[in-house]
Amino acid sequence: MTVVAVVDDDGAGAAAAQQQEEVPPGRGQTVCVTGAAGYIASWLVKLLLERGYTVKGTVRNPDDPKNAHLKALDGAAERLVLCKADLLDYDAIRAAVDGCHGVFHTASPVTDDPEQMVEPAGGGGGAVRGTQHVIKAAAEAGAVRRVVFTSSIGAVTMDPNRGPDVVVDESCWSDLEFCKKTKNWYCYGKAVAEQAARRAAEERGVDLVVVNPVLVVGPLLQPTVNASAVHILKYLDGSARKYANAVQAYVDVRDVAAAHVRVFEEPAASGRYLCAERVLHREDVVHILAKLFPEYPVPTRCSDEVNPRKQPYKMSNKKLQDLGLQFIPVSDSLHETVKSLQLKGHLPVLGKEIPAAGLNGVTA
Ligand SMILES: NC(=O)c1ccc[n+]([C@@H]2O[C@H](COP(=O)([O-])OP(=O)(O)OC[C@H]3O[C@@H](n4cnc5c(N)ncnc54)[C@H](OP(=O)(O)O)[C@@H]3O)[C@@H](O)[C@H]2O)c1
Numbered sequence: 001m002t003v004v005a006v007v008d009d010d011g012a013g014a015a016a017a018q019q020q021e022e023v024p025p026g027r028g029q030t031v032c033v034t035g036a037a038g039y040i041a042s043w044l045v046k047l048l049l050e051r052g053y054t055v056k057g058t059v060r061n062p063d064d065p066k067n068a069h070l071k072a073l074d075g076a077a078e079r080l081v082l083c084k085a086d087l088l089d090y091d092a093i094r095a096a097v098d099g100c101h102g103v104f105h106t107a108s109p110v111t112d113d114p115e116q117m118v119e120p121a122g123g124g125g126g127a128v129r130g131t132q133h134v135i136k137a138a139a140e141a142g143a144v145r146r147v148v149f150t151s152s153i154g155a156v157t158m159d160p161n162r163g164p165d166v167v168v169d170e171s172c173w174s175d176l177e178f179c180k181k182t183k184n185w186y187c188y189g190k191a192v193a194e195q196a197a198r199r200a201a202e203e204r205g206v207d208l209v210v211v212n213p214v215l216v217v218g219p220l221l222q223p224t225v226n227a228s229a230v231h232i233l234k235y236l237d238g239s240a241r242k243y244a245n246a247v248q249a250y251v252d253v254r255d256v257a258a259a260h261v262r263v264f265e266e267p268a269a270s271g272r273y274l275c276a277e278r279v280l281h282r283e284d285v286v287h288i289l290a291k292l293f294p295e296y297p298v299p300t301r302c303s304d305e306v307n308p309r310k311q312p313y314k315m316s317n318k319k320l321q322d323l324g325l326q327f328i329p330v331s332d333s334l335h336e337t338v339k340s341l342q343l344k345g346h347l348p349v350l351g352k353e354i355p356a357a358g359l360n361g362v363t364a
Contacts, residue, residue: 019207024052025265032056032100034093034134035107036082037067038148039226040216043257044104045363049075051261056105058096069221081254087130090137095328097137097144102264105134106150108193110186110227117189127189131197139204146207148264150195153249154187156274157313169316170212170272209263213256214249214276214315218333219340227344232337235289236296243282245304247312250285251277252336262323273319279312285291288331293338295350
């Protein structure tokens, strides 16, 4: 009898432990995601819903059909609320953050228009002023335990004085004067917004963690084509006849969403997190695309036939790897970007598909 009793206890204990393990980490937690219908934010909302969170997603117009993909996500009917908010409208942001335990601030203009990115005299572009609004709202809402801010590689690498052997990591900052001189208002705005977020968070006692994604590729959930998808689309639809003599780091959108959630859920997370899989020259990108999708007019010539080939810089993603993130190889991400662009009708399907099994490990 004793033995049976022990077995019963153990069985019940194991079942209880298993049940405890199965409680989704986000159950009972409400989080706000700004710009919820954007490319990165859509994947973030999807992941948060899968993890049991209740999500208040801000969009400029909840009734816009371009948000339909969010409403169709698993769990959305029960746990997704779309809140109408422009980043420049503090009261709307404050209402969206109300009752939240966390905030993911991903909304930002993604443009080189200086008026949208940074202060026009005395005013304030969405990138910078919106960020200040989000930090202020998080501080005033009371229950927010962490704000995760989506910054960018644009706030990290635009530094003409960085030596070729420097490993780009979280300690690197873009040179604001250089961004201004080269009229790179997107990078300027993201760097200024990140600095403004850090300052505001410090002043108001808000726990802020920053994710700095590099150029984001991978499948689209939203119906529209975002700026980083255009970076790939232009090499397939004939609009780019040549590729640039330039290098760029890439990461999959699903890894970017996972990084946001990881740094939110890990109590010890702090500071910045570079989110990158690898650095490629544009020639490498077009080679991968041409191998995977030979049916498209992928450029074969570089627009710069004079200067030596730009060398990829070294970059560390160790901080995120230390949090357990394993990055999707860029060739897989590029494949899925193209399949997704086809599926959503942005790119005609021309046949000659390479079977998925043959794709792994395709490199330039
Ligand atoms: N994709 C990349 O390669 C990449 C790389 C590094 C960092 N990031 C950063 O990641 C974040 C998301 O970018 P994404 O690629 O997902 O771009 P996206 O699809 O264009 O998403 C941006 C979102 O911000 C919203 N937004 C812009 N201005 C706003 C305003 N004034 N008020 C309210 N909402 C506003 C947009 O809403 P509307 O649709 O209404 O305009 C959109 O939902 C941005 O902060 C971007 O800087 C992106």
